[in-house]
Amino acid sequence: MQNTGYFDKFDIDITMRERYEKQESSRSRLNVSNIVGDTLGRRNPDAQCLCWKIILCTQMSSAHETGTASLWLTSKLMPSSDDDVISSSPGLVIWRKWVPSQSDIDPTCCLSVIRDTAVGSRDEVVSGASGILFLVSESISWNHQRVHLHNLLMSIPSGACLPLLILCDSYDSSSVIINELGLQDIDKLRVSSFLLVFLRENQQRKHMDGFFSDTRLREGLQWLAGESPSQPNLQCVKIRELVHTHISSFSGVQDIISNSKLGPNDCISLFNKALDCSIQEIVAAVNSNPGGWPCPEIGLLDKSFDEDRVVKSYLPTLGWSSNVKAQPIIHALQNCKLPTFTDDLSWLARGSKARQEIENQKTQLESFLIQYLTHTSNMMGVSLAAKEAYVITQRCARLELCGTSYRVVPHWGMIFRRIFNWRLICLSSRDVSTAYISECDHHIPLQNVGTEACLYPSYYPDISLDEMISLSCDLPRLANDERPRPEALHRLPQINFDDETTNLRDAERNLRLDELPSMTTTTTRTYDINNGKSEALGKPNKEADALSKLLEQCNLLQDGIDKKLFVYF
Incomplete structure (x- = not known):
């Protein structure tokens, strides 16, 4: 009679092979970008470069023993060297992966930054973070771990809404861990959701020589990638072009130069409104990034790497949404606002047949402009203002015939297009010349408004105001007025x-x-x-x-x- 007992059902070779495979899988390094790249790519379909950072809190400095899950997790995620690690230093590792593009053009570069809380200042650690990974250990008291976790979470900027992954090497139940860590009391503006993942596949067997699960760690990382905030879809713009675009976009004002019906305060109001709209777009983009993405660690990439080239091409400059960079731009735009005209301009409506009176009206207009460019708006000095007022009067004013008398008629749209450009000169410095706005919130195509075109519009014929006055006042009148005269010349034709x-x-x-x-x-x-x-x-x-x-x-x-x-x- 054959023996069909225990050894017929148990193959020692199969068991040892399975154990060896689990051991190798548990000990193997884990390229985080390989795990999260596809998920991040689907959530950011327009991104050419993916930058994802997780804060790793292993509490290793608080552990009283070695060989724990903290050592295992650190060796898995933060090796000192690897073919796919492009930057490594104490407490920091950057993984890379080139994700194939769905459009089959260029692959997307995925960079995963792992930053250990035990190294560096707390502000540097949390800056630009996309998720948090916290390891719970049985060797540390619950009270100590709770304090440690909540101190970390309080350092996250309000509004960041990061996901929190809790890795457990203990055998306690989920409800015990949630209560002991006080997870039900966390600030939802800092942590949007959390997930508990047990690193031991068999929670019933309390043996300390078992392996931690590579599979469960992968699942936890994929969850973090799926719950982390999407990357802002940004557009770098020249602020001057942004302001001009808003001016042209207002209802009924397709082009301020071609609209001769606008008065001086109408133009000023449009300009100030365009400044406010530009400020609102910039502030909205800044507010959409409370976490400070992209993380500062990507500035450590070797300049010879392709990844560094992609970062510089497709990601915004580091700290673009910080107060240090955003506030000077907002302050400069606010200082560009123009004061309104308070003086009475009714004298412009007076007509005259005498050349001297027309010349006086032209001189009075120049003086008024000089006053506005200097004392009213503090835009320039008297010498430059006198030259600019002369050019404005000659190029942007015409002589209009009303009945049998003439009057000087300024085209305020043309005049203020020049003044706008003078006002926006303060935005020419490098620190405040460009800004980032959200592409999803900006629906107006930006106009490339050249300074030359704005300062020298060709709306009128190439004839100065002085030439018009000379032609109108010096030529002899016809004895018989058989030619029909217009009641008024609304504008000179091209x-x-x-x-x-x-x-x-x-x-x-x-x-x-x-x-x-x-x-x-x-x-x-x-x-x-x-x-x-x-x-x-x-x-x-x-x-x-x-x-x-x-x-x-x-x-x-x-x-x-x-x-x-x-x-x-």
């Missing part, structure tokens, strides 16, 4: 003088020289030039009809020229 020259040449070609009558046949006739008609004293002939047609064409051509050029007179 005249393409090349096109006008072409039209004149075309008209000249229509006057064929072979159609002109001979001089000998016209000396005995008189023509009424004023009426554009010819009446022969004698019998009409071919030559007289041809000359009559010629004069009619000349008058039509002259009327056309008058209509094109009357705005200058």
Whole structure:
């Protein structure tokens, strides 16, 4: 009779092989980026570089024995060297992985930073953190562990909402651990959720020579990646362009230069409103990052690594949302606000026929602008303000005919576009020239507004105010006013003088020289030039009809020229 007892059911070789595999798995290093890379990639589909940091609290300094879970966890996550470790120092390890892109263009760089709380200042440890890993040990009193955990959590910035992973090497129940650590009382603005993971696969067998579970550690890390805050989707912008974009985006103000109906305080109000909108966008981006992402440790990467190149290309500068960098930008924008016009501008509506009075009105406008650029807004000195006021008056004001008198009419949109650029010069320094805004909150395409285009708009014809005054006041008046005069010149049109020259040449070609009558046949006739008609004293002939047609064409051509050029007179 064969023996079918215990040894038929138990194969010592299989058991030893399984034990060896568990032992190797338990002792093997764990590339954290391999574990969390795919999860982070799905949660941040637009990111070209993933930066993820966990705070590791093993309480090793508080343990009274060696060979515990703290040593095991440290050896797993923080080896001194590995092919996938691109930076290693006491208390710090950075893992890397290149995650294939779904669009098959360039792979995404995933950097996982592990920072031990036992090394470095508390502020450095928690800065830019994405999650917290806390190891519970049976060798440390519950009271000590509770104090240690809550001190760590209180150092997390309010609003960070980080996930907390509790790793347990004890055999206590979940309810006991939750109560002893006071997890039910944690601040939800600092820790959004927590999970308990037991490192021993068989909680019923209380043997200390068992292996800690590599599988459960992986599951805990994947949970942390799934619960950690998403990376901010940011856009680096030039602040001056951001302000100009907001000005152009306001309802009814597509372009301040082309809107001649805006008054000076309308322009000032739009500018100040654009500054407020820019400040709000920058502050919103800063407030969306209470944890200080990306973590400062990525600044330690070797400059020769591809990972360092990707970090500089796709991640914001370190500390971009800190008060040290954000407050100077906000303060500079607030200082750019313009004061309103309080002076009475009714004198601009007065018309005049005398050149001296028109010149006085122009000078008065220049003085008013100098006063605003210097004492009212403290924008520049008197010498520079005088030069700028002269340029503004010559380029951004026109002469308008009202009935039989003229008046100087400033185009406030053009004037303040120049003033805006002068005001925003304070944003040219490197520290306050750019800022980060959230792409999801910014729906207006940024405009690349060049300074030259803003300072020298081509909305008016290339003629100065002085030239307009000279043309209007110095040319003799016609004795008969047969030309129709406009009631008011609302604005000077853009005249393409090349096109006008072409039209004149075309008209000249229509006057064929072979159609002109001979001089000998016209000396005995008189023509009424004023009426554009010819009446022969004698019998009409071919030559007289041809000359009559010629004069009619000349008058039509002259009327056309008058209509094109009357705005200058």
